[in-house]
Structures are given as structure tokens and as C-alpha cells.
Amino acid sequence: xxxxxxxxxxxxxxxxxxxxxxxxxxxxxxxxxxxxxxxxxxxxxxxxxxxxxxxxxxxxxxxxxxxxxxxxxxxxxxxxxxxxxxxxxxxxxxxxxxxxxxxxxxxxxxxxxxxxxxxxxxxxxxxxxxxxxxxxxxxxxxxxxxxxxxxxxxxxxxxxxxxxxxxxxxxxxxxxxxxxxxxxxxxxxxxxxxxxxxxxxxxxxxxxxxxxxxxxxxxxxxxxxxxxxxxxxxxxxxxxxxxxxxxxxxxxxxxxxxxxxxxxxx
Amino acid sequence: xxxxxxxxxxxxxxxxxxxxxxxxxxxxxxxxxxxxxxxxxxxxxxxxxxxxxxxxxxxxxxxxxxxxxxxxxxxxxxxxxxxxxxxxxxxxxxxxxxxxxxxxxxxxxxxxxxxxxxxxxxxxxxxxxxxxxxxxxxxxxxxxxxxxxxxxxxxxxxxxxxxxxxxxxxxxxxxxxxxxxxxxxxxxxxxxxxxxxxxxxxxxxxxxxxxxxxxxxxxxxxxxxxxxxxxxxxxxxxxxxxxxxxxxxxxxxxxxxxx
Numbered sequence: 001x002x003x004x005x006x007x008x009x010x011x012x013x014x015x016x017x018x019x020x021x022x023x024x025x026x027x028x029x030x031x032x033x034x035x036x037x038x039x040x041x042x043x044x045x046x047x048x049x050x051x052x053x054x055x056x057x058x059x060x061x062x063x064x065x066x067x068x069x070x071x072x073x074x075x076x077x078x079x080x081x082x083x084x085x086x087x088x089x090x091x092x093x094x095x096x097x098x099x100x101x102x103x104x105x106x107x108x109x110x111x112x113x114x115x116x117x118x119x120x121x122x123x124x125x126x127x128x129x130x131x132x133x134x135x136x137x138x139x140x141x142x143x144x145x146x147x148x149x150x151x152x153x154x155x156x157x158x159x160x161x162x163x164x165x166x167x168x169x170x171x172x173x174x175x176x177x178x179x180x181x182x183x184x185x186x187x188x189x190x191x192x193x194x195x196x197x198x199x200x201x202x203x204x205x206x207x208x209x210x211x212x213x214x215x216x217x218x219x220x221x222x223x224x225x226x227x228x229x230x231x232x233x234x235x236x237x238x239x240x241x242x243x244x245x246x247x248x249x250x251x252x253x254x255x256x257x258x259x260x261x262x263x264x265x266x
Numbered sequence: 267x268x269x270x271x272x273x274x275x276x277x278x279x280x281x282x283x284x285x286x287x288x289x290x291x292x293x294x295x296x297x298x299x300x301x302x303x304x305x306x307x308x309x310x311x312x313x314x315x316x317x318x319x320x321x322x323x324x325x326x327x328x329x330x331x332x333x334x335x336x337x338x339x340x341x342x343x344x345x346x347x348x349x350x351x352x353x354x355x356x357x358x359x360x361x362x363x364x365x366x367x368x369x370x371x372x373x374x375x376x377x378x379x380x381x382x383x384x385x386x387x388x389x390x391x392x393x394x395x396x397x398x399x400x401x402x403x404x405x406x407x408x409x410x411x412x413x414x415x416x417x418x419x420x421x422x423x424x425x426x427x428x429x430x431x432x433x434x435x436x437x438x439x440x441x442x443x444x445x446x447x448x449x450x451x452x453x454x455x456x457x458x459x460x461x462x463x464x465x466x467x468x469x470x471x472x473x474x475x476x477x478x479x480x481x482x483x484x485x486x487x488x489x490x491x492x493x494x495x496x497x498x499x500x501x502x503x504x505x506x507x508x509x510x511x512x513x514x515x516x517x518x519x520x521x522x523x524x525x
Contacts, residue, residue, distance in 0.1 A: 021436045021437070021438070021439070021441070021442070022438050022440070022441045023441075024441075025441035025442050025444070025445045026441045026444075026445075028445060029441070029444060029445040029448055032445075032448070032452075033448065035464075036452050036455075039459050039460050039461070039464065040455060040459055042459075043317060043318050043458075043459035044310065044314055044317065047314060047316055047317060047318060047319070048313070048314045048315075053313050053314070054313055171287060171288055171291065173288050173292075175292060175295075176288060176291035176292035176293075176294070176295045176380075177291055177295070179295045179299065180291065180294065180295035180298055183295065183298045183299045183302045184298070184302075186302070187302040187305065187306065192302065192306045193306045193309045193310060197309055197310070197312075197313060198309055199309075199312065
């Protein structure tokens, strides 16, 4: 049973290497984005005449936002578009009759894509950030804690995408809700402007919402003002809590959606 | 040809309006995206008083100019995003059978309604920043404004058309489109944040400086009308001619391999 899922993952990794022009431009776009961010934030710090803004140095802020872009590209698997395609073509029906779980199957495929992204886009991006821009490496225990933080962030990101994809059972097209989701997630998670830059009261609320778990939690480990262990463990725990809540929500939602499909089909 | 265009557009809108919910969600998303940018800038300017010498309201002016410049692409040329699908599946062949320029026929099949929401947002933000800054709209500026907006719109449209034409040669050109369309976001910042090398690139190689920053300067300051002023329409025309030429070459190339 498990073998079936790993095969799906392996195939997705392989197919992510197929389109070379696609990857060339994706890498190029990602790198240009990082360079632009460097100039933007460099100008912000230079214009202010200060070395620390909102408790963050230029290096910390740049690491936060540039790793944020890298994380976005890493986690972006367009699962909702894929599911939407299955719903529109009717292929999704096939999945109801097969002896595997649709969500687990989609996840296996997305995991393969993420591994592909990791090798082809994330590694070059990190090389630019740490070797070209000479950003300081985070210390070992921050790196160690960042591993579960990134994994949980990806799981959350996948489940939100899956949720949005299922919503296509009700709406006709996907662009609006998918792009709208991206806007909300990126703004409220700190991916556009680091959470520490938000007004204190707003930031304190946002830290508790699931969006912060996607970007701020992993990013604040790599970059930003150093955190003590208790805070870090607290945030990782909050990530897990949101993960469980959203998982149950999505499963219930899928049940609801598949009933609607049966009604429409019968 | 203009009459035909409106006929094709009306058909599309009619079809589209069957999905009202989708239209409202898409428009809301478009506005949310613009609002998110304004909110990010607002947060940024809570901490810093200026960005490369420009104030919050001035940066908003530049941003709204960029929205106006991208509106023609968004509203009239949105079908370009689907070119790769038509080319890969072979459905593009139908555009060869009409006595119309293919680019014209292709883009007129779709008009992006949600783009109007964005356009309205851009106009609103432009008026707000203009009032906030007490800008003086002299007759010269009022004359210059449409020239600058049209030039900026043409430059961005040409860049996107060039990127889309890649579909005729490269399989799955989505990333090329995404790559070029991201420059729209980079064009929103004052060029002064970049060093001289990047400034040169963004002026003469990928002329995104002309999409918002250079034209905005003439309305925000008393900058003299230099090369960046008369250069805008010149670059706009050159790039547009180039884009149409590349598109037509692509159409011929693809037709050749398809048969």
C-alpha cells in the first residue's frame, strides 16, 4: 500500500525535471526576486540611517524575506489547480473507486514536486543568499529546529491548497480563490513584510493565527532576532495544533464535497 | 475591425456572466492583491519616513501609475496566458483560418472583467495620492499624462506579448510568462533603490523603469523633460513593433511544424 504512494512521489520528482526551459526561468525568476529584495531592503536601511529597525538588522530582515521567497517557491505545488482540473474533467470520479485515499495520493505527488523544487530551485537560491550575498549562517540548533518547522509549514500549506482545490466543487473556476488565498496567506504570514515590522498589537494577534505557522515560524528560526528555546517550542507546538485542526476540517469538508458530487452525478 | 472586436468581447462577457460568483470572487481577489501591496507599504512607512527619497504618498502614486500601465494587458490581453494551452493542444490552429491578424483575433476572444476592478483601484489611489501631495495639474502635465500612461501600457503589453510568443517555440512557456510578469512588481519601486548597473538594465535592456517610475517623476517633481520623457513613446513603439513581428514569426513557425 505504502509502495503505491512512494511510486507516485518518485514519478513526480522525475517529471519535475522534464521541462528544462520551465526550470531555467523559474530559477531565474526566483533569483531576480531575491536580488530585488536585497536592493529594496538595503535602501530601506540605508535611508533610515540606522542599523536596527524593529529589532532586526539588515542581515536579519533580508534573510527573513529572501528565505521567505525561497520557501514560497519550495512549497508552491499548485495542488488546488491540479484538483480543479480533475474536477472539471471528471477524472476525480475515478479516484473514488480506487483503493487509495485521494488526499494521500495528491500529497504523495506534491511531495515529489517539493523534492524536485528543493533540488532545482531552493539549493541555487540558498547558494545566492549565503554565498553571493554572504549572509551569516544560522547556528546549528536553530537549523535543527528549522527542519520540523519547514516540514510542518509544508504540511499546512498543502492542506490549505487541498481545501481550496476541493472548493472548486462549488465554484466554477479556481483563479479567484487560489490567488486570493495566496494574497491573504502571504500578507498575514509575514512573507510580504516580516511580522516583527507589523504594529505590535497586530503582530501579537497574527502570531496566533495559522498563517504565521506557514512563514513566520520557520523564518524566525533562520532569521530575525534570536529566540529562546521556550518560544521556539511553543511556536512549533502551535504549528502542530493548527495542523491537526485543519486536517480534521479538510477531511470533513472533503466528505461534504464528495456527497455533492454524487448528487450532481446521479 | 473595431466593431468586430466589441462583438467578440460582448460574446465573451455574455458567456462569462453565467458565472457571477466567479466574477465577484476574482474581482475581490484583484482588489485584495492591490490592497495587500498598499498595506505592506503602509507598514514599511510606519518605521521609515522615506524610500530612496520618496514619501509614502509618492510611492503610492508610482504604484498606482504601474496599475494603470498594466491594465491594458490585464483587461485586453489576458488570453495570452492561455496561449501555451492552445499551442500544446493544437487548438490554436483555428486562428489561421480567419482573414484577421492572428494576434488581434486571438486576444479579442477574451476580455478580463476583473481587470476593471484593478483599474478603478489604480485610479482611486492615483487621485488619493495626488490630493495628498497637493499636486498641481498644469495643462502641460494634463497633456503629458495620457502620453505617458499609453506609452507605459504599450511597453508592458509588448513585453508580455514577447513572453507569450515563446509558446510557439518552447513547450510549456508558463514560467516565461510568470518571469516577465513579475517585472510588473519590480517596476513599482523607485528606480533609485537600485545601483547604477541595475538602473541601466531597467532603463535600456528591460525598460521597466518606463512602466511607472520615470513617468511618475514628471508629475511628482519639477524634473525637466529629458530623455526618459520622449524616450517613453519611442521605446513603446519600437517594442510594440518588435512584439508583433516576433508573434507573427512564431505563428508561422508553429504552423510549419504542426502540419
